[in-house]
Amino acid sequence: MTHSSGADPCAVSLPVICQSRLNEKKFGQSMRLQKYILLRTIQVVLVVFVVIALNFVLIHLAPGDIGSILAGETADPEYLATVRSSYGLDRPLGEQLLRYFGRILTGDLGQSYRSHAPVLDVILPRIPATLLLVGTSLVISVAVGTLIGSLIAQKPGSWLDTTVSTLSVALFSIPVFWLGLMLILVFAVMNRWLPSSGMTTPGGVREGWPAVLDVARHLVLPAISLSAIWIGQYIRIAKTAVSEALSENYITTARAIGFPERDIVLRDALSNALLPIVTVFGLQLGLVLTGAVLTETVFSWPGLGRLIYEAILTRDTPVIIGAFILMSLTVGIASLATDLLYAVLDPRIAL
Amino acid sequence: MNRGLLEARNLRMDYGVSGGFMDQLLGAKRAPLRAVDDVSLTIAQGETLALVGESGSGKTTTGRIITRLERPTSGSLLFEGRDVTALSGAALRAYRRHCQMIFQNPYESFDPRLTVGTSVAEPLRLQGIDSSAERRERVMAALDAVDLRPSSIFSNRFPTDLSGGQLQRVSIARALVLEPKLVVADEPVSMLDVSIRASIMTLMLKLQERMGLSYLYITHDLAVARHMSSRIAVMYLGTIVEEGPTDVMIAGAAHPYTRLLVAAVPEYRAGTRRSRIKTRGEAAASDAVIGGCRFHPRCPLAADICREVIPPRVNLAAGHFSDCHFAETVASRGLAVREPRVA
Amino acid sequence: MSRSVAIAKAVIGQPVTLVSATIVAVVSILAFAVPYLGLVDPEAMNALPSQPPGAAYWMGTDNFGRDILARIIWGARVALIVAIGSSALSTILGIVVGSVSGYYGGWVDSVLGRVFDIFLLIPTFFLVLLIVNLFGSNLGLTMFAIAITTWPRSARIMRAQVLSLKSRTYVQASLAAGASSWQALVSHVIPNGIAPLITDGAILMGLAILTEAGLSFLGLGDQNSVSWGRMIYEGQAYLRSAPWISIFPGVSLLILVSALNLLGDALNRALNPQIRARQRVARRRPPINASPEPAPVADDVILRVDDLVLTYYVGGREVRAVDGLSFALRRGESLGIVGESGCGKSSLGSALLQILPPNAVLSAGRIRIDGRDVVVDGRAVVERGQPRFQALRWTRVAIIFQSAMNALNPVFTVGDQLVRAYRLHRPKDGREKARQRATEVFEMIGIAPNRLGAYPHQLSGGMRQRAMIALSLMLEPKLLVADEPTTALDVLIQDQILGEIDALRQRLNLTLILISHDMGAVAETCERIAVMYAGKIVELASTAAIFERPSHPYTRALIAASPTLTKPRTALAVISGEAFHAGDVQSGCRFAPRCPMSQDICREKSPELLPVAGNQFAACHFASAVVEQPAGEMA
């Protein structure tokens, strides 16, 4: 579950793992939505707590002095001392953990030792760029993948199905960073059609439509590499979900009534197939961010991913940890939002 | 009446009392579902008691309690006078030697990786019969007894190679290989084809006679119950509402629900068309909490008293009781308010 | 065993899978043999740097002058070690924790379930990043870090498996036989539940390889081993001048990971027959153009079926589920079709409504409705570019399915579905009129019209079935096919719904075909009965004749074998043998192996459906002798 271009938890025809998740969601009338939201919110909070605790444990287990991990190996003794006292490193472990929680919950993620700026201030400006890239890619991949998947679901076993299915497996088996490099090779190096790095042309226009167009041109290649992989995923998921829906009895009813096949696929089948698609979507948000790190690295896209890469190069541990916590929170909230969407789509969930 | 082989007293089974971890965290408790509510019954040596009711009425749960696959929330279970309600470990294993179960779905009753012979031998192995020669001999005898011949060939087959009827025979063999005294049979023919059912029922009757078995025969089909049993108990929403000798239950039941069940069995009747009695609504688990008689929302005879007062147990004859305010009237006149056939 | 055969077939049967399996096998062999192959040292810098692929260096050399081919082969070793190590670790951990969680349930399961959920939400790649960043990078740690993040996935799969398996009857049977829960878990649940984990193992391997590559690409790979990811990492600086340095390792990753994923897919398909079953599509027979025909005579016959044959294609085999079936139906009549499961009743229904599943075709036969051909020679009759039957759908002919089986769409309200059907066929009538009609049919069937706004799941079983009936009546059809309309319902509701169908039929003068496995239900609702066996009608007669003077040994046996409330409680007649399965080969009369009266001729010559007396037809060489025997007795 760690790599964007890896197989997703539902790679194989929505196997048990997703089925079980779907069943959990079919709590039907037995649980009210408000209560469910409350439970899920608690879960998100729990996730963040676990992540923070994991960080704490890892830092303590890591070889080397905790102070210099947090302050940086080359920190001057004075700064090292302030870090030590502010984290309470001479206190018992329990108290350290509490302090650690306390600091993070008040938004104090420490200082980047590279820039000496508060980590939060380093991270926040990077978020819009990542959102732009990830959002665009998700929209493209869900839309295109669902469309193609629904199409081939109608002709199971045909050569078209076999070809597209095999290609979709190949798509999500591509290492996303390598796909990025190859796109750069073809579209930026061999042909100078598109820019290969950054989000804006240095020294270019900063306002109005030309600026938007400039960002869009920079967005093309990273968005293609990130979404290509996910298109592969959604083709498979949509195909399985739609063909599963198409084998249900209500489809036979619709055929007996005489609805045209197009209506049957797009209305009767897809309306039901959206449920598993949304579920998988919620489950994969974490993976999409992984892909974003690698893609941003390749294209020097000035987002969170790129920041993390830079932090790794300079061993800026506080920034890595801060980004990790923020990402976990984001994924948690996004998956909560997906669940709400699911509740809207499925009337069996009582509002 | 002499002491039963098995006596169940006031069995009660609640499901889902404790919610999940999160629920507990929030202090939320799911309402318990009372699957079985104050069920008492006795099964004598060599007899068959049929347990009849709609799906969800608690028949299977009662059967599972009696085989001690489930431990009742409260109530007690006596087998040959010994309390088996709370057995565990070796004592429970010993009880299983006397009480076995046949399940509804023959296609799911066998581990697909094992040959039929291995599955039938499993109870022997678990009960400590270590000599493989003895196990083999007893497995062959059991397969032979259920007419799967030649038994040596059948014992090497895999479940997927057998038909539903054959698998149900193997189920019977597995249940009988330990020579139990009581067998709980949970709808053993409902998943089988009509043409196969009779042979399984006949086989069960033949084996009962030969081995002196007692059956608790669970079914939703009164016609099957009539054929298999000497007594019938009718369950509705977790409780037994009427129990009596089979012929009385079919011809002169004293509870409106039993009467309705009898009337609803579709059957060819020469020349005449039977009139259908209109009932309202359907049984819902939530009905289990309504006041008065649980059947009143659907009962054609329901009166004010039924909505307020829980009906008493009315004994009409030895071994025949009905939980209905109007038991005597129903016993003598049936559902007097017959409505003519719809339209 | 059948499962391994299925796997073997799946691997060999499909070219894509065969290629994938070969790739995985070759890479594995290379990876483990590489130290003994005597290849060039992958670190040796003995060639010119950045040479393009050529005869000496097939894949060229990198910026240090190292042979890329040798490095690729050594890289395969790293990829596989990581893949196998981490997926094995993850799977084993997953099996243990998942089994415990699923089997013991209760608070153990709640707590572990939360842990899995939380791991599902953590962007785990960052966790791996952090671990490797803090602890330094070496292969062992990488494997461990990957496994830490993937085991909850294996555990979830195992838990779901255990949850579904532990209520399986064979586990219950084992417990009832005296097994402890521990024994049942180890001897039945885990061995049967492990398959999807093994399948998933292939996919986990792909996942691990890509994760390791991603780490290496970020510079967090093991510095002492040759990994494909690290090769790309080192090559990206030379993308412009020596692109082959990064192309080849990427292609290798793509090929190996694709192969693993495809193999995992194929294994999953092999172990999951439902997915396989969906794969086959029968070749549709071309439609036939309407030939000029005499104007339909306004006779009494609403439906005539002649020599209908319906064939399923099942894994290369042809199964004739309906095999030369003929009957006719007068207006306003009710015909019951009874038979055991699999005898072809439902297939007949789907043929009548032209809703065959994708793997089925009508291979012969003729269907006329209202005196006009809609199917000739098994092919749909087309008039002005439209199948003729299309115009009859729902307006003349409708079908009622068993509503318990999702016959109504769960995500739309019942009212929506009724209105939509109406508007499809009467687009000019407007929404208001459609709604009025929906209210009307709801009242007709005895549901309060305010339930039109309900979703199917909000209705009780009986109500849902009534809603299905209401849907079928929306456009006032004349011919109604009801396929097991009450099968999953409770006895009392079943009785009422049959009563309602019967009442509606008389009131609306419908022609009814009631398909059921229950002789009693059909007897009470239908005037005539067709008894089916093995795809054929074996007896067709009035209800009274069927029960009082059956003329086919099968009919006779079925009646004698069914317990009732009214017959004397004598022993039931037992029908020997096993039910016939469509696809079994059997010349002559298909009932012969089970028939107490069969003679030599029965095994040689297939009996035809011929009149026995008046309107009674039977397909038996000895029908006239059978009909003479007193009812209720078998030969």
Ligand SMILES: Nc1ncnc2c1ncn2[C@@H]1O[C@H](COP(=O)(O)OP(=O)(O)O)[C@@H](O)[C@H]1O
């Ligand atoms: N979609 C299908 N694909 C392959 N075989 C099928 C399919 N549907 C039914 N069959 C087979 O056709 C035969 C008749 O089935 P069916 O018409 O459903 O019978 P019934 O309704 O009488 O139970 C059975 O052997 C069944 O296994």
Ligand code: SF4
């Ligand atoms: S007590 Fe009343 S409601 Fe209950 S069954 Fe008897 S008559 Fe019906």
Ligand code: SF4
């Ligand atoms: S034709 Fe022969 S085998 Fe077939 S039903 Fe008649 S008597 Fe029996």
Ligand SMILES: [Mg+2]
């Ligand atoms: Mg059917």
